[in-house]
Amino acid sequence: MTPVHATFGEVAAERRIASVPLSHVSVELGHLYMEDYEAGPDRLREQFRRVAPWLATVRSLWQERVPGGRARVSTCFLVDDYFSRFSTPAELVPMVLEAAAEHDLTIDYLARESACAQSGGVELARLVEDRLVDDPPPETDGSRPPVKETGWLCNGSRSPRTAPLQAMGKARPWEPPAQNAKRGHSIFVDVELWDEKGPRRTWSCPFLAAVWQLLRLGLLRSDGRVPLPPVALDGGWPRDWDELPAVVRLNPQAAPFSAYTTLSVLSPRFLPVELAVRTILSQFAVDDEVLRQVATRSEGEGIRLEEELVDRISYVFV
Amino acid sequence: MLVMGEVHTGLLQNSGEISESTCRQVLGLMAGETVRVSRRPIVHALSPERLTGVDCALPTASRSRVRGVGTVVSRCAVTGGRVAQGSSYARVVRSEADRRLPWSHYLARPGVVEVLGKVKAADLAEGFTGDTVPGRPDGACLDLGAVSGRFLDLVQQSPLLDRRAPFKIPRTNLRWVAETGEPSIRFTLHAEQERTLRLTHPGPFTPAVVDLCEDLATHDWLLTSLLVIVERARIGGTPGAQAVARLAPAIDHLMHLWMPAARVEEWMTPFWESLERRPGFTRQWRSLVDRVRDQVAMNTLALLSATAEAGRRSP
Numbered sequence A: 001m002t003p004v005h006a007t008f009g010e011v012a013a014e015r016r017i018a019s020v021p022l023s024h025v026s027v028e029l030g031h032l033y034m035e036d037y038e039a040g041p042d043r044l045r046e047q048f049r050r051v052a053p054w055l056a057t058v059r060s061l062w063q064e065r066v067p068g069g070r071a072r073v074s075t076c077f078l079v080d081d082y083f084s085r086f087s088t089p090a091e092l093v094p095m096v097l098e099a100a101a102e103h104d105l106t107i108d109y110l111a112r113e114s115a116c117a118q119s120g121g122v123e124l125a126r127l128v129e130d131r132l133v134d135d136p137p138p139e140t141d142g143s144r145p146p147v148k149e150t151g152w153l154c155n156g157s158r159s160p161r162t163a164p165l166q167a168m169g170k171a172r173p174w175e176p177p178a179q180n181a182k183r184g185h186s187i188f189v190d191v192e193l194w195d196e197k198g199p200r201r202t203w204s205c206p207f208l209a210a211v212w213q214l215l216r217l218g219l220l221r222s223d224g225r226v227p228l229p230p231v232a233l234d235g236g237w238p239r240d241w242d243e244l245p246a247v248v249r250l251n252p253q254a255a256p257f258s259a260y261t262t263l264s265v266l267s268p269r270f271l272p273v274e275l276a277v278r279t280i281l282s283q284f285a286v287d288d289e290v291l292r293q294v295a296t297r298s299e300g301e302g303i304r305l306e307e308e309l310v311d312r313i314s315y316v317f318v
Numbered sequence B: 001m002l003v004m005g006e007v008h009t010g011l012l013q014n015s016g017e018i019s020e021s022t023c024r025q026v027l028g029l030m031a032g033e034t035v036r037v038s039r040r041p042i043v044h045a046l047s048p049e050r051l052t053g054v055d056c057a058l059p060t061a062s063r064s065r066v067r068g069v070g071t072v073v074s075r076c077a078v079t080g081g082r083v084a085q086g087s088s089y090a091r092v093v094r095s096e097a098d099r100r101l102p103w104s105h106y107l108a109r110p111g112v113v114e115v116l117g118k119v120k121a122a123d124l125a126e127g128f129t130g131d132t133v134p135g136r137p138d139g140a141c142l143d144l145g146a147v148s149g150r151f152l153d154l155v156q157q158s159p160l161l162d163r164r165a166p167f168k169i170p171r172t173n174l175r176w177v178a179e180t181g182e183p184s185i186r187f188t189l190h191a192e193q194e195r196t197l198r199l200t201h202p203g204p205f206t207p208a209v210v211d212l213c214e215d216l217a218t219h220d221w222l223l224t225s226l227l228v229i230v231e232r233a234r235i236g237g238t239p240g241a242q243a244v245a246r247l248a249p250a251i252d253h254l255m256h257l258w259m260p261a262a263r264v265e266e267w268m269t270p271f272w273e274s275l276e277r278r279p280g281f282t283r284q285w286r287s288l289v290d291r292v293r294d295q296v297a298m299n300t301l302a303l304l305s306a307t308a309e310a311g312r313r314s315p
Helices: A034-038 A041-065 A089-101 A124-130 A205-216 A268-281 A288-300 B020-026 B103-107 B121-129 B144-156 B207-233 B240-254 B266-277 B281-313
Strands: A023-032 A073-079 A109-112 A152-154 A190-192 A194-197 A200-203 A247-249 A259-266 A313-317 B002-011 B036-038 B044-046 B050-057 B067-079 B083-094 B112-116 B172-180 B184-189 B194-201
Touching (some): A023 A041, A023 A089, A034 A041, A041 A073, A041 A089, A041 A259, A152 A268, A190 A268, A205 A268, A259 A268, A268 A313, B002 B121, B002 B144, B050 B103, B067 B103, B067 B144, B083 B144, B083 B207, B121 B194, B144 B172, B172 B207, B184 B266, B194 B266, B207 B240, B207 B266, B207 B281, B266 B281
Parallel strands (some): A023 A073, A023 A259, A073 A109, A259 A313, B083 B112, B172 B194
Antiparallel strands (some): A109 A247, A152 A190, A194 A200, B002 B083, B002 B172, B036 B044, B044 B067, B050 B067, B067 B112
């Protein structure tokens, strides 16, 4: 008898990672907080007026870069329903869409900020927190667990405590913190990821913004599945934010929500927030398999992506 | 250049073996990541992988200072609901830069430690698996053992375990180095619980190499533990019933776990097979198992004849 080649498989023993459709670039047209809402529709119109030329620019840049000029560009808009609740989707969304249309902008996807914390049984924020790998200061050899200040993340070594440990001890003179990858001098950044009052954890704005970037880059998976895929809305806008899907597809012809790269057009007042976001994302470990999927796909269409996650994110501060 | 890793293996701190669903909870180290479980031919559960950042000296036999920066991959496993492992490894490669780069550079290469400056692979391999415990008198040196130990602790400290292990048995540590080349394998027992493995495999490194090292570590631990239990039973030096009672934990908890190469990819099985020829892990295991069973059989016979004797004497 000839030898029989047997194969045996077990589904629970394999790791299956879903892939996600990807555009070339995801452009965030705006991020609406309560203060913007309170400032009235003129603030929104002003935002869209400033964004419009940059969207046109990024579109033409990608059209030049992609063979055949078929650039896939999707646009999105984020509403803060996490730090403060204001208005209702039924009232707010039509107003936003109208203001965008005045500047010939189409918002393809609308997302809720609270979804970056938790939505549909998926705690995206926890998922991202678990994948943070602390930037090790020199002489970190694995012998001790990483030095952590619970709920904080920094890009180097903090200043040693200056208060004396014992009443009799002498106070140590101040020593500076240090950035790990400094070039000559340090720019030390320490970011608060969350705080807790009683049992409730509140994620910080930069942390949720980091989750938002990862969602737009299609780099998150929950149990191997793509979390919060965009949903088209049947019927009208609900009266409660909780009834609104995490990510709503507004334009049926839209290019995919997630993309190889992202561009956010923001007011310079968000600069510190985005520095914090980059500090967090520099310490986020994307799943190996997901990294490979995206690399294979982009190379398949002749696009070389930046290796490092933070280099796939760009901004226009206007 | 090469891959270095360390596996710590120990008895799960629980009175009995744990179920598959408990395994999933104990090993759920990361939100949104599933624990992989295979059921044939033995239940084996593997945690998701986590990364630890390092920036320190690497062990070298020449004691020259070599700096490595990058991430170490770690994971935990439970075999047969009974044997727990913490395992870490890193692929060591030459850095293209001569200085430390931003951290995002290293996170784009998970599980890779980049060497700044010049080093020979043999110097690292020898430094890591040599006779002395890797380390430098003058400062921090990559301590994969501490990382693996912490991951094993993470399992052992799970609130789902009752921490009433049926017997005490030491952990074993297996330090390994894998390189590409003509196939060869060298397994060395050092003092106490230290073991080293030098592996040369054809083709590039794949995680199958790690699976092989973990499988070897599991079986080396089983063999070591069974030897300890048989030794503690003091067969021949204590009354039969007492010796058999001391052997009971082996029968209850260990003897069904021997499944060499069960989780090893087919192209790696020749490595296991060559170790089976010399020193012959399974040969030694079978001889020990036979010894335990013979003791039980002898004791049963003695009990039976004693009962029969008692029956004849009674009116």
